[in-house]
Amino acid sequence: MPDAIVIGGGVMGLASARELRKRAYGVTLLDRAQPGRAASWASAGIIGATLRDESNPSFELRQKSRELWPDFAQAIEDESGLDPEYRETGCLQLATDESELERVRRAGELDPQASFHDGGELRKLEPSLSPKLPGGLLVAGGNVDNRRLCRALEIAIRRAGVTIQTGTEVRALATSGGRVTGVQTAEQHLTADLVVLAAGAWSATIANVDPRPPVAPQRGQILALDQTRVGLRHVLLTPGDPYFVPRSDGRLVIGATREEAGWDASLTAGGVTWLLNRAMDVVPALGGCPIQEMWTGFRPLSEDGLPLIGRGGLDGLFFLTGHGPSGIAPLPGSVRLLMAFVDGHPPPVAPAPFDPLRFRRLES
Numbered sequence: 001m002p003d004a005i006v007i008g009g010g011v012m013g014l015a016s017a018r019e020l021r022k023r024a025y026g027v028t029l030l031d032r033a034q035p036g037r038a039a040s041w042a043s044a045g046i047i048g049a050t051l052r053d054e055s056n057p058s059f060e061l062r063q064k065s066r067e068l069w070p071d072f073a074q075a076i077e078d079e080s081g082l083d084p085e086y087r088e089t090g091c092l093q094l095a096t097d098e099s100e101l102e103r104v105r106r107a108g109e110l111d112p113q114a115s116f117h118d119g120g121e122l123r124k125l126e127p128s129l130s131p132k133l134p135g136g137l138l139v140a141g142g143n144v145d146n147r148r149l150c151r152a153l154e155i156a157i158r159r160a161g162v163t164i165q166t167g168t169e170v171r172a173l174a175t176s177g178g179r180v181t182g183v184q185t186a187e188q189h190l191t192a193d194l195v196v197l198a199a200g201a202w203s204a205t206i207a208n209v210d211p212r213p214p215v216a217p218q219r220g221q222i223l224a225l226d227q228t229r230v231g232l233r234h235v236l237l238t239p240g241d242p243y244f245v246p247r248s249d250g251r252l253v254i255g256a257t258r259e260e261a262g263w264d265a266s267l268t269a270g271g272v273t274w275l276l277n278r279a280m281d282v283v284p285a286l287g288g289c290p291i292q293e294m295w296t297g298f299r300p301l302s303e304d305g306l307p308l309i310g311r312g313g314l315d316g317l318f319f320l321t322g323h324g325p326s327g328i329a330p331l332p333g334s335v336r337l338l339m340a341f342v343d344g345h346p347p348p349v350a351p352a353p354f355d356p357l358r359f360r361r362l363e364s
């Protein structure tokens with residue numbers, strides 16, 4: 001049985017460990033802390049919600065993933081016994097002025113599943129929206145409770161026989177003659193035939209990775225209110241954020257700032273005030289809701305904004321990182337694309353825009 005090591009236990013690492021195990025690899029997942037406690041925990045978990053935009057290479061990946069999500073979520077529940085609470089609530093792209101209204105109206109004309117609503121109709125869908133909003137577009141999509149998803153994936157892969165080592169930071173790849181032979185941690189050298197780099201925002205900190213992934217942390221400040229008395233039902237998106245994600249337990253997740261702040265995980269007065277003020281402009285009744293929680297996370301943002309999925313510059317090395325602000329929505333498609341490289345099967349979407357080697361070509 002060939003051995004695989006997965007570096008990182010966010011959604012990308014957990015889901016790729018699951019797929020490798022299905023392919024009879026002996027899989028060890030290493031996490032410097034605990035699985036499912038970094039960006040994948042901090043996230044809002046919005047799925048779909050995309051306006052049609054064929055010029056963006058990740059559009060096709062997210063569309064493909066949206067098709068895969070219902071079966072993917074069901075399989076994780078079956079394997080773990082824990083419902084990750086994937087819910088197709090529909091997503092409202094709200095316009096805040098006339099030019100934005102025109103933009104969403106035009107986007108709706110390209111999407112047969114979308115329906116355009118003027119201000120009056122909008123408030124029939126969501127009665128607590130501000131009367132100032134001129135309209136919006138209802139598009140397919142919803143959300144998953146990403147914290148439950150991480151936990152369910154972790155249970156599923158443990159049950160399937162994946163070894164998880166927590167508190168184990170990979171310092172470097174071990175290599176020989178142009179191929180990866182394993183990894184070096186602070187305490188041990190582990191050998192493997194195949195290594196998946198899924199270390200999220202930390203992906204550039206590991207030595208000997210070729211090419212060195214230009215992935216950096218982007219801080220997101222985000223919070224949750226108890227919205228039991230307001231009762232929003234759809235995911236709401238506004239131009240330039242914030243967005244609003246209702247969970248089935250009465251929480252409303254409101255996110256998120258997008259900041260270059262290095263590894264500073266602080267919540268700031270400015271960030272939280274911005275989120276709350278903008279949120280109350282869109283849904284005034286939120287002003288009376290209790291704050292349940294506030295937190296931050298580091299999105300793994302690549303230099304060109306697209307993820308790195310596929311073969312690295314060493315035999316046996318694979319990348320699944322750099323998903324930035326959209327790394328829950330494309331999960332099933334991204335992992336399927338990665339596995340197409342492992343199996344040698346046709347990819348589910350055109351792979352070139354996500355090729356990790358594109359950065360090596362830029363350097364030369």
Ligand SMILES: Cc1cc2nc3c(=O)[nH]c(=O)nc-3n(C[C@H](O)[C@H](O)[C@H](O)COP(=O)(O)OP(=O)(O)OC[C@H]3O[C@@H](n4cnc5c(N)ncnc54)[C@H](O)[C@@H]3O)c2cc1C
Pocket residue numbers: 007008009010011012013030031032033034035036037038039040041042043044045046047168169170171198199200201202203206219220221222255256296297298299300320321322323324325326327328329330
């Ligand atoms: C505030 C916020 C809101 C978001 N909202 C959405 C959303 O609504 N929809 C959406 O699709 N996406 C969203 N995202 C983006 C999405 O959450 C991320 O793109 C995705 O979770 C990245 O997953 P990952 O597995 O690559 O990284 P992570 O979840 O960060 O996991 C990386 C893991 O690698 C481990 N690790 C790092 N270095 C090492 C090492 N050297 N050795 C061993 N282990 C290591 C870490 O401990 C961590 O567990 C949001 C992100 C944030 C921060």
